[in-house]
Amino acid sequence: MSRSAAFDLLPGSDKNEVPAGIVQLNRSISRALRRQRGDFQYYDEPAGDPSLRQQIALRAAKRGWQAEADELCITSGCQQSLFLALMAVCQKGDVVAVEAPGFYGVLQLLEQLGLQVVEIPASAETGLDVGAFEQTLQRWDIKACVVSPSFATPTGASMSLHSRVHLIELAERHDLAIIEDDIYGESGWLVVPDTLKAVDHPNRVIHCSSLSKVLSRDLRLGWISGGRWHDDIVRLKLTSQLASSRFIQRGVADFFADGGYAAYLRRYRQQLQCQRDQLLDLLGTWPIPIRATSPAGGLALWLELPEHVDTIKLYNRALDEGVVITPGELFSMSGKFSNCLRLSFAHPWTRARAEALMRLPGLMA
Ligand SMILES: Cc1ncc(COP(=O)(O)O)c(C=O)c1O
Numbered sequence: 432m433s434r435s436a437a438f439d440l441l442p443g444s445d446k447n448e449v450p451a452g453i454v455q456l457n458r459s460i461s462r463a464l465r466r467q468r469g470d471f472q473y474y475d476e477p478a479g480d481p482s483l484r485q486q487i488a489l490r491a492a493k494r495g496w497q498a499e500a501d502e503l504c505i506t507s508g509c510q511q512s513l514f515l516a517l518m519a520v521c522q523k524g525d526v527v528a529v530e531a532p533g534f535y536g537v538l539q540l541l542e543q544l545g546l547q548v549v550e551i552p553a554s555a556e557t558g559l560d561v562g563a564f565e566q567t568l569q570r571w572d573i574k575a576c577v578v579s580p581s582f583a584t585p586t587g588a589s590m591s592l593h594s595r596v597h598l599i600e601l602a603e604r605h606d607l608a609i610i611e612d613d614i615y616g617e618s619g620w621l622v623v624p625d626t627l628k629a630v631d632h633p634n635r636v637i638h639c640s641s642l643s644k645v646l647s648r649d650l651r652l653g654w655i656s657g658g659r660w661h662d663d664i665v666r667l668k669l670t671s672q673l674a675s676s677r678f679i680q681r682g683v684a685d686f687f688a689d690g691g692y693a694a695y696l697r698r699y700r701q702q703l704q705c706q707r708d709q710l711l712d713l714l715g716t717w718p719i720p721i722r723a724t725s726p727a728g729g730l731a732l733w734l735e736l737p738e739h740v741d742t743i744k745l746y747n748r749a750l751d752e753g754v755v756i757t758p759g760e761l762f763s764m765s766g767k768f769s770n771c772l773r774l775s776f777a778h779p780w781t782r783a784r785a786e787a788l789m790r791l792p793g794l795m796a
Pocket of ligand 1: 507508509510511534536579584612614640641642643644648652653
């Protein structure tokens with residue numbers, strides 16, 4: 432199975448239900464489109480619409496980071512932000528550290544860019560093992576480390592403040608960039624953790640994020656704050672994309688400014704918490720021993736199954752039954768995590784979803 436085939440929708444998600452917040456977002460974007468006059472004949476500035484950057488900066492301030500709009504560049508999603516960050520910092524053949532298990536999209540980027548990968552173990556609860564990273568730095572000349580400090584995929588782990596500070600110290604001592612993937616940062620229902628930027632005194636963190644996971648994947652709207660590499664990153668955005676769509680940015684900026692986003696997010700976080708609980712309750716009834724993470728944010732949890740279970744084989748059997756899972760092996764380059772899988776709780780609970788999940792243990796023989 433290829434990494435690009437990985438997704439974890441289970442049957443029963445109702446694609447036709449549109450939450451009220453999304454209806455409001457769509458209205459904001461429609462209004463922005465109607466207001467557009469001669470803009471369609473011009474490109475936006477490469478860094479993106481100042482009003483949207485200002486709104487993103489205001490939200491960053493709530494998470495311990497006094498960002499300026501000038502420090503931000505709008506992108507077409509977090510994947511593009513990660514791509515721009517790696518392009519700005521690395522040359523072909525350079526070594527990049529990633530957490531394992533970690534996001535397969537980063538592994539694909541590293542492969543595409545001809546970069547070498549060093550995997551650093553990550554705890555399912557507390558994320559990147561910074562002590563292990565420190566040891567790895569003794570042996571490898573590492574250019575950058577890609578990390579998700581808040582609600583990492585696939586585990587939902589979050590790093591402690593102590594680990595975050597230690598990571599920044601190492602970046603400064605070893606002259607490297609930390610690429611922060613914060614795509615799930617705002618999803619937390621107990622706390623919304625500060626960004627890694629909040630403790631980035633040497634300006635070594637490149638912050639990457641988007642609205643894909645908390646609002647809409649279809650907006651294709653993200654951002655990047657490149658720290659000391661920011662000017663290069665804006666130039667790379669210019670050469671690779673020229674500009675972002677202005678009316679979409681303005682519509683989203685209005686949705687932020689009139690409180691629509693904050694209200695939507697409050698409801699969405701509650702919904703996620705409820706869906707996580709429903710999933711954990713159901714897993715508690717499985718007749719096999721498992722270990723599941725219980726994250727307080729993000730959209731998925733990580734399941735460790737008995738050693739003998741091969742989740743790639745399970746993927747194929749489950750697919751025949753109409754159940755789609757994300758096998759653990761996709762989250763590493765080194766064939767680890769073959770008895771693990773990621774399960775999503777991003778979608779509203781349905782009877783069909785519950786029944787599909789109850790069929791899984793029977794397919795593990
Ligand atoms: C951890 C992580 N980072 C980045 C991305 C890419 O996000 P976007 O849709 O904003 O490009 C994803 C999408 O699955 C993700 O899970």
